[in-house]
Amino acid sequence: MAELDQFRADTRAWLEANCPPEMRQPMKSEDDACWGGRNFRFQSDAQQRWLGVMAERGWTVPDWPTEYGGGGLSPAEAKVLKEELRAIGARPALTSFGISMLGPALLKYGTEEQKKRFLTEIARGEIRWCQGYSEPGAGSDLAGLQTKAEDAGDHWIVNGQKVWTSYADQADWIFCLVRTSTESKHGGISFVLFDMASEGVSAKPILLISGYSPFCETFFDNVKVPKDQLVGELNKGWDVAKYLLGHEREMISGMGLGGGSALLGKSVGPIDDPLLRAEVAAFDVDALAFAAMSEHFLDQLKAGEAHPAMPSMMKYAGTELNKRRHELMMAAGGSDTLEWDSERTRGGKPAREWLRTKANSIEGGTSEIQLGIVAKHILRLPGA
């Protein structure tokens, strides 16, 4: 305990000295996030410095081993760091699919070379990843994917199409599910990594109802992928894919926390309507209870005590909660929140974010799919 207190004191002092004041201001929009990667342009010196000092300490990925660029912190220390960062309102130094999705999968399934190379690049914010899972014919039924990789000796040739690939137009590399055998549905999938600058890769942005355009149609036309870029065993990519999805769902479940902000009833300002006040109060009960659950879930995960299907329960609960939060924010804000591009609303932030949350219960597997997973793997209901 005393050691942890010391760690907290040291961390607090270090953050005080090293976190630039600009990086303690709340983010104005998704654009303020630091995604890293070779195409990333820093919005400010402060943002670049913040990433630099954090990466130097391995604190962009505090609980990864130090040999792969991590901080080597224990679960308890990582939790303290998180609390101290939250206490000063620090922005994440780095946000990336590498950290929240691919990294954990590489730590478990990657070769030593893959770990040395990619994990270190991820930790330093030098590489930005996108996720090539969904296809036009394979959404919820992901294992029905058709993009194929054919053996060409020392490399594969990949052909096919992905869809809804978030940030494919900005990413450096893709982690991608491909079919390497048609003999079995789940047992014919492999997990590969490749450079989005490879010949034959193209990405076309798709506009969302929010007016944002973060995802793409992605096409592969005879793309050469070296064989050492296979993760896990050939035709066993489904295991890697599912493991990664668990981490993705864990990350998305964090949406339920609403950015760790104050209670909704406090943040929306005075509420005159008693029916709305009651709805908001009922929401805040659910949100605070969810936050307790989230903390408990993360502690269980770190201790290796969480049921493998718990991320599905958390993803379902957290995303449905976040959708409700934004419905109530729209209600509380009245007709102001309908404005789409006014200065007053910072470019229609309330409405655009409200619409964006509707994707929460679709991306990473829909709510219906999560409920199915809970029914099958936790409740063990028949035929689920």
Added chain:
Amino acid sequence: MTLLTDDQKQLQDMAKSFLAEEGTIKQQLRHWRDSGCKDWFGHGLWKQFAELGLTGIAIPEDKGGLGLGTTEAVLVLEEVGRNLTPSPFLTTALAAAKALEGSAQGDRWFPGILSGDTVAALAVDEGRSHAPERTTLQASRSGNGFTLSGTKQFVVHGASADVILIAARTGGSASERKGLTLFAVERNAAGLDVENVTLADASKAARLTLSNVAVDADAVVGEIDGGWTPISRALAAGRTGAAAELVGLATGATEMTIDYLKARKQFGKLIGEFQVLQHRAAHLYGEIEIARAATYKAAELLDSGSGRAELMVHVAKAKANRSAQLAVQEGVQMHGGIGMTDEHDIGLYMKREAVLGRLFGDWRYHAGKVAELSGY
């Protein structure tokens, strides 16, 4: 919350096997209900609670108790809820014990609680809704002591209790916390009329009528006019405990329901194969786990004396009430006709939920407090 310690897990296992063996619906709830017992619970079982040390769970070690926290009581109450075990554990061993902490009245009543001979009840509600600040039962000074006049209701185990802790007004104005005083009154005190009322779940709660009940000054628990301190301590523990019992109840009802989904066939299939029921069951599962985490968190914050405890206790009681409500409603519905019969146990869960959900304030009361405490 942080994870349970090894000691806590051990206690949980002990409570689990004790109540699964001795506290079953058949042996306890149905037995006492169907035999028309005036207490609703068995004194033999209460003695067993005592032998295991559980009646002293929240009583300080230097007073002979286990000196554990609300967290440990919560672990026991989950098992009580799961088996619908009738016992005065929540009111006596948790709420009353917390109210009596550090008082001379504690020294008087703890030995009996520890040995399983004494039952203590908490009398707060006056109207049909829970509103402790609005206590009007009057305590007037007379000679060396006080005389108490007024009414109370929903006093769980009131007619079985040896001592009833009664919230009364000695000063301040209506709805003020200041000016409340908590009195320990013996059940057979002159002028105290106790009507033993049977509730929907067969449990007993008393309506009290006090007509100039005379008590000595030493009947005061804590300070005169400062009764809010022990009252709120008892309520915080009682609400968290009721939340835990509700979480346990929801767990028990849902286990029963899931088993039924795996056994009952219609249309040539197990009904658990129907996706519409699978999804509702999965949703319910999540709601119960969230309520459990909120309840553990409230207990943890209470035990560490955190300033956030009060808020989280309201959250826990509200969430547990709603999740348990969902569990019993879905439980009865998914059982079909058999769920409506007295012979089947699922309906007993529904009735018990209705009582525990309201005890120390229902979810609307607590959601309102969350709003109030947060300043909106």
